[in-house]
Amino acid sequence: MIEIVRAPIRVEALIDAVRGDADGAVALFVGTVREHNAGRHVLRLEYQAYDEMALAEMRRLAEATREQFAVSGIAIVHRVGVLEIGEASVAIAVAAAHRGAALDACRHAIDTLKRTVPIWKKESFEGGEVWIEGQAGDGPPDQS
Amino acid sequence: MSVEVRWFASLSETVGRSDERIELAPGSDVSALWAALVARHPALGALGYRPLVACDREYAGWDRALDGVDEVAFLPPVSGG
Numbered sequence: 394m395i396e397i398v399r400a401p402i403r404v405e406a407l408i409d410a411v412r413g414d415a416d417g418a419v420a421l422f423v424g425t426v427r428e429h430n431a432g433r434h435v436l437r438l439e440y441q442a443y444d445e446m447a448l449a450e451m452r453r454l455a456e457a458t459r460e461q462f463a464v465s466g467i468a469i470v471h472r473v474g475v476l477e478i479g480e481a482s483v484a485i486a487v488a489a490a491h492r493g494a495a496l497d498a499c500r501h502a503i504d505t506l507k508r509t510v511p512i513w514k515k516e517s518f519e520g521g522e523v524w525i526e527g528q529a530g531d532g533p534p535d536q537s
Numbered sequence: 538m539s540v541e542v543r544w545f546a547s548l549s550e551t552v553g554r555s556d557e558r559i560e561l562a563p564g565s566d567v568s569a570l571w572a573a574l575v576a577r578h579p580a581l582g583a584l585g586y587r588p589l590v591a592c593d594r595e596y597a598g599w600d601r602a603l604d605g606v607d608e609v610a611f612l613p614p615v616s617g618g
Contacts, residue, residue, distance in 0.1 A: 512617025
């Protein structure tokens with residue numbers, strides 16, 4: 394399950410998608426909209442994706458993560474559009490025989506997603522709005 | 538030859554559009570395309586950083602030749618998650 398969605402993310406669906414009877418662990422990461430950032434009171438976030446490329450990068454990430462950590466299943470869902478405080482913007486579920494691999498793979502997947510997948514967020518706060526953009530000038534991200 | 542250019546996030550606001558088509562001399566690379574785009578959108582000249590580049594939806598370097606490439610996207614540093 395690799396998806397970009399505009400509706401609320403149902404995390405149970407990711408767990409169901411990855412878990413198999415040979416698995417003893419499912420690690421789940423859920424990123425949520427925080428009410429404060431850089432000293433500002435955040436009202437909401439608006440996410441925009443380069444959909445076709447983002448999906449391709451998410452598929453590439455899932456495959457690389459599955460191989461590197463020898464986990465059995467991985468699901469990645471990112472939501473776009475306007476999100477309110479507390480809503481889930483991204484969810485990643487990883488199933489494995491044992492918890493160590495599942496947790497390590499899940500951490501790797503979200504850290505890599507935040508560097509490589511072409512999605513951006515615009516923050517609305519009291520008094521204005523601004524695109525939140527990562528570190529500039531690093532050249533193309535590596536594909537690990 | 539011509540390529541479709543796509544803009545995202547703050548860059549789409551800098552140029553005031555999300556996509557456009559541009560004619561280039563055969564053999565042009567991404568750097569030549571960027572120079573043509575800066576001429577068309579002078580605000581890009583004051584950007585202060587070099588965007589990431591994707592050719593046909595894969596990350597590419599600024600020396601990538603554009604022959605055979607249909608779509609080039611200039612990407613601000615990503616901030617998903």
